[in-house]
Structures are given as structure tokens and as C-alpha cells.
Amino acid sequence: MDRGLPDGLDLVEAPTPCFIIDEDRLARNLAVLSRVKQATDCRILLALKAFAAFSVFPQLRRTLDGCCASSPFEARLAKEEFGGEVHAFAAAYSDRDILELAQFCGHVVFNSQAQLAKYRNQLSRSGVGLALRVNPEHSEVRLPIYDPCAPGSRLGVRRAHLEPSCLEGLEGLHFHTLCELGADALERTLRAFEEKFGAFVAGRKYVNFGGGHHITRPDYDVDLLIRLINDFKARHGVQVYLEPGEAAALDAGYLVATVLDVVEADMGVAIMDASVAAHMPDVLEGPYRPPLAGAGLPGEKDWTFRLAGLSCLAGDVAGEYSFDAPLQPGDKIAFLDQAHYTMVKTNTFNGVRLPSIGLFSKGEGLRIIREFNYNDFKSRLS
Ligand SMILES: *Cc1c(COP(=O)(O)O)cnc(C)c1O
Numbered sequence: 001m002d003r004g005l006p007d008g009l010d011l012v013e014a015p016t017p018c019f020i021i022d023e024d025r026l027a028r029n030l031a032v033l034s035r036v037k038q039a040t041d042c043r044i045l046l047a048l049k050a051f052a053a054f055s056v057f058p059q060l061r062r063t064l065d066g067c068c069a070s071s072p073f074e075a076r077l078a079k080e081e082f083g084g085e086v087h088a089f090a091a092a093y094s095d096r097d098i099l100e101l102a103q104f105c106g107h108v109v110f111n112s113q114a115q116l117a118k119y120r121n122q123l124s125r126s127g128v129g130l131a132l133r134v135n136p137e138h139s140e141v142r143l144p145i146y147d148p149c150a151p152g153s154r155l156g157v158r159r160a161h162l163e164p165s166c167l168e169g170l171e172g173l174h175f176h177t178l179c180e181l182g183a184d185a186l187e188r189t190l191r192a193f194e195e196k197f198g199a200f201v202a203g204r205k206y207v208n209f210g211g212g213h214h215i216t217r218p219d220y221d222v223d224l225l226i227r228l229i230n231d232f233k234a235r236h237g238v239q240v241y242l243e244p245g246e247a248a249a250l251d252a253g254y255l256v257a258t259v260l261d262v263v264e265a266d267m268g269v270a271i272m273d274a275s276v277a278a279h280m281p282d283v284l285e286g287p288y289r290p291p292l293a294g295a296g297l298p299g300e301k302d303w304t305f306r307l308a309g310l311s312c313l314a315g316d317v318a319g320e321y322s323f324d325a326p327l328q329p330g331d332k333i334a335f336l337d338q339a340h341y342t343m344v345k346t347n348t349f350n351g352v353r354l355p356s357i358g359l360f361s362k363g364e365g366l367r368i369i370r371e372f373n374y375n376d377f378k379s380r381l382s
Pocket of ligand 1: 047068089179180210244246
């Protein structure tokens with residue numbers, strides 16, 4: 001998946017730290033999603049929790065039908081900046097959440113029958129369509145932190161607990177079991193879903209297959225996805241929704257940083273003006289080693305360095321990489337595939353400056369569209 005940096009992107013021009021969203025690669029992802037839509041007539045929503053760069057919403061809106069929000073704030077952003085359908089799902093809602101969601105959403109997905117019972121009349125009176133998330137109890141994801149079907153998971157109603165009468169008047173059923181997975185994992189999930197919940201699809205308008213579909217990865221079997229959706233629609237006569245986050249922005253952005261210092265530890269350690277803890281927290285949460293443009297595995301090239309952030313956290317480390325020449329202060333480096341689950345998750349730990357945000361396309365070059373300052377740090381404290 002390491003496609004490197006695009007021709008024409010000159011890191012010298014980038015202020016650092018800086019996220020750069022690659023509009024050409026976004027367009028390529030959208031072309032794949034568009035093919036799925038055309039072949040199946042399904043609806044595809046952008047999961048804002050993964051990628052919420054509203055400056056590119058007009059481009060995304062040409063292909064995608066709307067957004068899936070995880071909170072009233074995301075729902076408001078979807079309504080004001082994206083347009084189209086706004087769906088919401090959260091593990092639980094407060095009274096205040098429901099009041100706000102009613103203003104912004106056309107569809108609300110509940111995680112429990114108790115919450116559905118509590119709020120169904122209020123939302124129905126506001127014209128909001130209702131759905132229930134179910135848990136097919138079929139695990140495909142290996143890391144428990146990302147597995148909605150792990151033992152003890154609070155996500156979705158299990159078959160043993162489902163009271164069929166609560167489905168009366170519901171428009172949709174929702175399941176979400178995947179994370180960065182292929183169409184084969186969806187095929188197995190669908191089998192589990194239909195075995196447990198197939199009888200309850202009749203009477204619904206749609207089934208939402210959730211996110212975690214790695215549709216735009218080069219080796220994803222798009223034809224199988226198309227067949228699964230079309231077969232499901234033929235069997236049940238309902239609309240199908242997908243709500244990918246990562247797949248929309250896969251490999252469509254970079255985090256550019258400057259090396260500030262190189263210190264000697266048990267190996268050379270280059271300290272960047274970015275922070276892994278503050279700017280790429282998924283690297284520590286996963287954990288995983290983010291790809292770095294032009295760099296090799298440790299020992300593969302002549303010079304191996306550990307790349308670390310400027311915060312005080314001992315573990316603020318991206319990983320170990322090798323280079324043709326030794327890293328030096330002033331060198332610019334670019335982590336690849338940093339559009340999804342990055343800008344939406346940054347924080348100001350240590351008061352570290354938030355990365356600027358830029359757009360790049362071959363036609364228009366690099367444009368910096370957002371820079372952050374002291375007030376962005378201060379405004380979250382009091
Ligand atoms: C996280 C999530 C998504 C998006 O998942 P991706 O892995 O980014 O595709 C969609 N729907 C729900 C309910 C989610 O929790």
C-alpha cells in the first residue's frame with residue numbers, strides 16, 4: 001500500500017508539522033466507491049469519526065450519499081457542511097444528545113432496546129427514522145480493542161436478548177463487525193447475521209452493513225462486495241447501506257515533519273517537530289509502524305534511526321526506519337497514509353502545536369488551508 005509521495009509534491013514548501021490531504025488519491029478512492037454504487041444501487045455514507053475534513057466535503061458529496069455521525073457535533077457538521085443523508089450511531093445517547101440529533105439527523109441507530117423504547121416516540125414525532133444495531137456475535141477482527149464482537153462487547157443487541165416486538169415500526173437494522181477487512185470477512189459476517197437476524201429483515205427499509213470494509217485497498221475484492229450486496233438485496237428486497245470511514249480516505253494524506261535534533265541513544269534517534277502521541281495516536285493505540293516515504297525497514301539501508309516525537313512521553317516513538325544518508329536537523333520527512341483517524345484524533349498534549357492542514361493536487365499544487373495557534377490550545381482549557 002506504500003505508494004510513496006505523489007510527483008509534484010515538494011516538501012520544502014510545507015510548513016511543519018502539517019497534514020496534507022491528497023485530492024487526487026481521494027478522487028481515486030471515490031471512483032472505486034462510485035463503481036460499487038453503480039453496480040448495486042446501494043447507499044454509501046462517510047463515517048465522520050474517521051475523516052471529517054470539511055474542505056473536501058464538496059468533492060466527496062459528488063459520490064457519497066451523506067454521513068454517519070457518532071455524536072451531535074458530527075451530525076451538525078454533516079448537516080451544515082456535507083448535506084445529503086445524516087445518520088447517527090452511538091453506544092448510548094443522553095436526553096440532550098437526542099434533542100440535538102433530532103435537529104440534524106434523518107436516521108438514528110440505537111444500540112439497545114431500552115434506549116430505543118425511551119426515545120422512539122420523541123424522534124418519530126420529529127420525523128426521524130429509527131434503526132437498531134444488532135450484534136451477530138461473529139468475530140473477524142483480531143485485536144480485541146477493534147473487535148465489536150469481542151466477548152463482553154457492549155455494541156449491538158444479541159439475538160438471545162432481542163425482543164422481536166421492539167422492531168415494530170423500525171426502518172433499519174444495523175451491524176458493524178469489521179475493521180480494515182476484505183469482502184470475504186463480510187461474506188462470513190452476512191452468513192452469521194442472516195442466520196440470527198435474517199427473519200427480522202422483512203418489514204425493514206434497509207440493512208446497514210456498517211464500516212470496516214477496506215474497499216479501496218488495491219487487493220480488495222470489489223466484485224465480491226458487489227455480488228454480496230446484490231444477492232442480499234435480491235433475497236430480502238431492502239436497500240443496503242455501507243458506512244466506511246477509512247476506505248474513503250485510505251492512503252490519501254501525509255503527515256510532514258521536520259527533524260529538529262538527532263541524539264545518540266542505543267541507536268540514533270531523530271526527534272521531530274511532530275508528536276506521535278498528539279498527532280498520530282493510532283500508532284500507539286494499534287500499535288503499528290506508519291510507512292515513511294523513501295525509508296526502508298531497520299537495517300535495510302545504510303543508516304537506521306528511531307523516529308520520535310518532541311513530547312516528554314518516553315514512548316512518543318513512530319518506529320525504526322533506515323535511510324540512504326544519515327538524518328540531520330532540518331531534514332523533512334513524510335509519514336504516508338495519514339488522512340484517516342489522524343486529524344480527528346489530534347490533541348494538544350504537552351501544548352504541542354497542532355499540525356497545519358493543506359490540500360495537494362497535481363493540478364493545483366500545495367495549498368495550506370488551516371494553521372493552528374495558541375488559542376486552539378488555550379480554548380480547550382479554563
Ligand atoms: C468506526 C465505524 C465506522 C467506520 O469504520 P471504518 O473502519 O473507518 O470504515 C462505521 N460505522 C460504525 C458504527 C463505526 O463504529
